[in-house]
Amino acid sequence: MTQTDPRIAILVPCYNEEATIAAVVRDFRQYLPAAAIYVYDNNSRDATSERAREAGAFVRIETRQGKGNVVRRMFSDIEADIYVLVDGDDTYDAAIAPALIGKLIDEGLDIVSGQREATAVAAYRPGHVLGNRMLTGLTSLMFGVHLVDMLSGYRIMSRRFVKSFPSAASGFGIETELTVHAVRMRVPMAEVPTRYKERPVGSASKLNTYRDGVRILLTIAGLMRRERPLIFFSFFFAFFALFSFVIGIPVVLDYFRTGLVPRLPTAVLTTGMMMLAFLSLFTGLILDTVTRGRWEIKRLRYLAIPGPQDLRKP
Numbered sequence: 001m002t003q004t005d006p007r008i009a010i011l012v013p014c015y016n017e018e019a020t021i022a023a024v025v026r027d028f029r030q031y032l033p034a035a036a037i038y039v040y041d042n043n044s045r046d047a048t049s050e051r052a053r054e055a056g057a058f059v060r061i062e063t064r065q066g067k068g069n070v071v072r073r074m075f076s077d078i079e080a081d082i083y084v085l086v087d088g089d090d091t092y093d094a095a096i097a098p099a100l101i102g103k104l105i106d107e108g109l110d111i112v113s114g115q116r117e118a119t120a121v122a123a124y125r126p127g128h129v130l131g132n133r134m135l136t137g138l139t140s141l142m143f144g145v146h147l148v149d150m151l152s153g154y155r156i157m158s159r160r161f162v163k164s165f166p167s168a169a170s171g172f173g174i175e176t177e178l179t180v181h182a183v184r185m186r187v188p189m190a191e192v193p194t195r196y197k198e199r200p201v202g203s204a205s206k207l208n209t210y211r212d213g214v215r216i217l218l219t220i221a222g223l224m225r226r227e228r229p230l231i232f233f234s235f236f237f238a239f240f241a242l243f244s245f246v247i248g249i250p251v252v253l254d255y256f257r258t259g260l261v262p263r264l265p266t267a268v269l270t271t272g273m274m275m276l277a278f279l280s281l282f283t284g285l286i287l288d289t290v291t292r293g294r295w296e297i298k299r300l301r302y303l304a305i306p307g308p309q310d311l312r313k314p
Contacts (some may be wrong), residue, residue, distance in 0.1 A: 014088030116153030160305030173219030233284030244273035
C-alpha cells in the first residue's frame with residue numbers, strides 16, 4: 001500500500017438535494033479527481049439521483065429512512081483506504097479536503113473532523129449554534145469529548161475506523177455516535193476549522209432544531225447506557241436512594257421514639273425504593289463488566305486493520 005496512492009471514497013448521504021448535489025459532486029471531483037464519489041439517495045422525491053449521475057457520481061439507493069441508516073449502509077458497502085463523509089447540501093468547503101486528508105495520513109490519525117466556521121449568519125443559525133454547543137458540552141461531560149463541533153457533517157476517516165464502527169443510530173444521532181465511538185476507542189483524532197457556506201437558493205435544511213435536538217439527546221442517553229452503564233445506572237441508584245432516605249427518616253425516628261411503625265405504607269415504599277436503588281447499582285456493575293469485554297473485542301478488531309500511517313509513501 002505504501003507504493004500506490006490511497007483509495008479515497010467520498011460518501012454523500014442526501015435527501016431531496018436536487019438543487020445542490022451536482023455542485024457537491026463537481027467541487028469534490030475538482031479537488032479530489034482520483035476519488036470515487038458515491039451518492040446515496042435516501043428516498044428523495046425530486047431528481048437528486050438524476051442530477052448526481054449527470055455530474056459523474058455513483059448513485060445508490062437506501063430505502064430505510066434516516067441519515068444513520070444511510071451512513072451504516074455506506075460503511076458496509078464501500079471499500080477504500082480513506083473515507084470522506086460530507087452532506088449533500090453544498091455547505092462544506094471541498095477545497096480543504098486534500099489538506100484534511102494529508103493531515104490524517106501525515107499524523108497517523110483515524111478521524112479528522114471539520115469544525116464549522118460560518119461565512120454568513122444565515123449559514124449557521126443562532127439556534128443551531130446554541131443547540132450544538134449544549135449537546136457538545138453534554139457529550140464532553142459524559143464521555144470526555146474534546147471537540148468544538150461534535151455535530152459536523154464533514155469528516156475524513158481511516159478504513160480501520162470505519163470498519164470497526166458498530167452504528168446503531170437511524171437519524172441525525174449518527175454524528176454523536178461517530179464522536180463517542182472515536183473517544184471510547186481512544187483513536188487519534190483532530191478537528192480543523194473549515195468554511196461553512198450558506199445553503200444555495202432552492203435548498204432547504206432538513207434539520208429541525210427541537211425535534212432533532214431531542215433525538216440527539218436520546219442518542220446520548222442510549223450511548224451512556226451502552227458505553228458507560230455504571231455511571232448511567234448510578235444516577236438511578238442516587239435518585240432512588242435519596243428518595244428512600246428522605247421519606248424514610250420520619251418512619252425511623254417514630255420507631256426509635258415509640259418502638260412502633262405507624263406509617264406502614266411509607267415504610268414499605270421506603271424499603272422498595274432502597275431495593276430499587278441497589279438493584280440499579282448492581283445492574284450497572286454487571287453491565288460495566290460486559291461493556292468492558294465488548295470494548296476489548298472492538299479494540300482488537302480495530303487493531304487488526306492497517307492504520308493510516310501505512311498509507312505514507314516511502
